[in-house]
Every structure is written in C-alpha cells, then in structure tokens.
Amino acid sequence: MCTGKCAKFIGISLYPLALLSIICNIFLFFPDFKTIYSKEEAEGLYRLTDEIIYMGGIVGGGILVLIPAIHIHSTGRQGCCANRCGMFLSIIFAAIGVVGALYSGVIAAFALIKGPVCLTEDDQWSRPFMNSTENYLGNSDIWDTCKEPENVVEFNISLFATLLVAASLELLLCGFQALNGLFGCICGTCNRKEVA
Secondary structure, three states: OOOOHHHHHHHHHHHHHHHHHHHHHHHHHOOHHHHOHHEEEOOOEOOOOOHHHHHHHHHHHHHHHHHHHHHHHHOOOOOOOOOOHHHHHHHHHHHHHHHHHHHHHHHHHHHHHHHOOOEOOOOOEEEOOOOOOOOHHHHHHHHOOOEEEOOHHHHHHHHHHHHHHHHHHHHHHHHHHHHHHHHHHHHOOOOOOOOO
C-alpha cells in the first residue's frame, strides 16, 4: 500500500473515533440522562467528576484529533497536499493527534481509577471509590454505595472505557501516520494519475 492511500485510510478511520469521543464526553455531562447534575454544586463539590469537566473527549480525542484527521485524509488525495511537503505536514498534524489522544486517554484512565461522584448512603456527595481499598471496577457488589444518580457507576464505566478505547485507537493511528508521513516525505506518496 502506498503512503498516500495509507494516509487516506488513517484519516477516514480517525473521523468516527473523534466523533465517538465527542459524543461520549457530552453524554457524561448528563448522568441518568438528567441535566440537574451538571447545574448543581453541593458543598463545593460538583456533582460531576472533575474528569468530565476537563473535557478529554471533546478537546483531546475530539477536536485535537479531528483537525489532524482532515489534513491526513487530504494528504492521501491527489492534488496539492499529496506531495512530500504534505506528508511532512501530516507528521506534525499526527503529533497533534497523538497529544490529543494521550490527553483523552489519561483523563479517561484517571476517571476510571477514581470512580464517579455520587450521593452515598450517608447522604453526602463524594467519590466513595477513590480512597477505597477495594477495586470497584471488579466488584459490582459495592456499586450500591452510590444512590444517586441512578446507575452512575455503570454509566461512567461504560462511557469512560469507550473513551479510553477510542483514545488508544487514535493514538495508534496517529502514531502510525507519523511513520507513514516520514516514509511519504522521503519516498513520495505514489499518488500519480495513470497515463492512458
């Protein structure tokens, strides 16, 4: 496969991952599919986890990957970007994508480790799993500690795990594009019109 076609494939593959990251992060603002948790603040603690507010999926896995995806995709097409200079620029854009994917992945990993903010059995909003001796991810019996929002543990785990997987794939694709761009910069894109 030539470097131009590979860049086009990578660019197209990054679009749904960036969109998925944005959608997951937006959904995280509405646990139990209600808006009240994103509006209220209890005792100086937001009723959303800090990692949601950092917007790793929107900024990192979304925008910082979507912009490079557009350039990487256009590098694979014939025309002004399908040249050695375009492939060199795709290395820079791929590096931006790597930074975005790392930001999204690290935020999602921390959110999974610390657990959600919820109303606990003693009627306080806190992160009950953050300093727990048990790993809440592997023990669904302790998820009942969170009373409100309903099913917040499953909600956070599923969306942050999706963000982590999307960020990992974005990281691999952008890293591969950096190598592909290097080869394309040295060898060319091999996107030439066939002579009839």
